[in-house]
Amino acid sequence: LQIREIETPAVLVDLDILERNIATMREKLSARQCGLRPHAKAHKSAFVAHKQLAAGAIGVTCQTVDEAETMVMSGVNDVLLTNMVVTHSKINRILNLLKHSRVSVTVDNLENIRALGFMADEAGKILDLVVEINVGQNRTGVSPGRPALDLARHINVQRALRFKGLMGYEGHLQCTIPNFDERSKKTREALAPLIETKHLIEDAHIPVGVVTAGGTGTYNITSAIEGVTEIQPGSYVTMDHRYRMMDTSGKDFGCSLSVLATVISRPSKERAIVDLGWKSVGLEYQILGWQGMPVAKNDNGISYSPGGDEHGILTLSGESTNLKLGDKIEFIPSHCDTTLNLHGKFYGVRKENVEVVCPTVRR
Numbered sequence: 037l038q039i040r041e042i043e044t045p046a047v048l049v050d051l052d053i054l055e056r057n058i059a060t061m062r063e064k065l066s067a068r069q070c071g072l073r074p075h076a077k078a079h080k081s082a083f084v085a086h087k088q089l090a091a092g093a094i095g096v097t098c099q100t101v102d103e104a105e106t107m108v109m110s111g112v113n114d115v116l117l118t119n120m121v122v123t124h125s126k127i128n129r130i131l132n133l134l135k136h137s138r139v140s141v142t143v144d145n146l147e148n149i150r151a152l153g154f155m156a157d158e159a160g161k162i163l164d165l166v167v168e169i170n171v172g173q174n175r176t177g178v179s180p181g182r183p184a185l186d187l188a189r190h191i192n193v194q195r196a197l198r199f200k201g202l203m204g205y206e207g208h209l210q211c212t213i214p215n216f217d218e219r220s221k222k223t224r225e226a227l228a229p230l231i232e233t234k235h236l237i238e239d240a241h242i243p244v245g246v247v248t249a250g251g252t253g254t255y256n257i258t259s260a261i262e263g264v265t266e267i268q269p270g271s272y273v274t275m276d277h278r279y280r281m282m283d284t285s286g287k288d289f290g291c292s293l294s295v296l297a298t299v300i301s302r303p304s305k306e307r308a309i310v311d312l313g314w315k316s317v318g319l320e321y322q323i324l325g326w327q328g329m330p331v332a333k334n335d336n337g338i339s340y341s342p343g344g345d346e347h348g349i350l351t352l353s354g355e356s357t358n359l360k361l362g363d364k365i366e367f368i369p370s371h372c373d374t375t376l377n378l379h380g381k382f383y384g385v386r387k388e389n390v391e392v393v394c395p396t397v398r399r
């Protein structure tokens with residue numbers, strides 16, 4: 037199958053670029069003490085995760101129980117779930133995975149810790165927990181210092197639980213500060229309380245085995261912070277338009293991801309309609325006022341705007357005014373995470389050819 041024969045809309049991943057990104061991350065971290073636990077939330081693909089593991093990743097990070105199950109069923113033997121699992125059925129699913137793989141879960145709440153401890157005990161399992169600290173994203177996580185120490189103590193008094201370490205994800209700094217020096221300063225400031233909390237817990241004679249943080253926008257900053265044992269970037273393998281605009285990630289990693297669309301209507305010389313709408317490409321950054329639109333990969337003079345669920349409206353100038361019905365165009369999406377989840381598969385391509393059709397966890 038050739039790219040031009042693929043039915044659209046479809047997600048493509050250029051395997052040469054993907055593999056280069058994986059090799060680049062390995063090289064960049066090779067002189068550092070810090071491990072790499074890539075986040076699978078963007079690519080949602082066991083195929084990609086195994087390539088990352090083969091290149092030295094110490095395990096995989098997931099955001100949902102579905103992703104964790106997919107990774108474990110594919111043979112990944114070390115998964116960190118960076119999200120809270122609070123319902124009976126999801127806790128059970130995590131406990132079942134422990135038969136097949138090491139799985140650890142983040143927590144930020146005593147009631148949740150008790151529920152996890154009770155259910156793990158009933159199941160005769162030992163569950164590793166990572167206490168998440170809020171380092172400024174104001175999403176999940178307890179305050180640094182004493183509240184985190186208290187949770188670590190509560191974990192270790194439960195016979196079915198083990199305190200594994202700390203997480204502090206600086207999500208608010210990943211792609212909001214294009215300048216590297218400024219991003220670096222803010223990241224170091226945000227993560228200082230995480231490292232101080234590690235020392236506080238160790239002073240209380242509780243070993244902190246893991247300190248995990250970092251994403252694609254901060255991978256080269258966070259991996260150099262003393263005390264951080266692993267980083268968890270996700271987008272670097274596929275990249276997207278938003279990360280492409282950032283000074284370091286944009287230089288270090290190539291964009292392997294694109295969405296293929298077909299021209300389905302040609303209302304006027306300066307306007308073409310493609311089969312790429314809300315349901316096929318993540319557009320939510322537009323609402324946030326960031327770089328929100330997909331950008332045509334090769335064709336200059338094409339500007340995309342949304343035209344509904346299954347339509348995109350292209351404003352054309354220059355050479356692109358020659359576009360014909362049936363022509364195919366590759367777009368770089370603004371956000372990989374909210375694009376890859378929409379399709380349930382991607383086409384792994386090399387040059388003009390499809391090499392693999394790769395299933396992904398759908399959401």
Ligand SMILES: Cc1ncc(COP(=O)(O)O)c(C=O)c1O
Pocket residue numbers: 075077078118205207210250251252253268269270271272
């Ligand atoms: C907890 C956590 N860790 C790591 C990442 C990876 O970030 P990125 O895909 O920007 O590298 C994310 C992304 O949102 C995340 O939520």
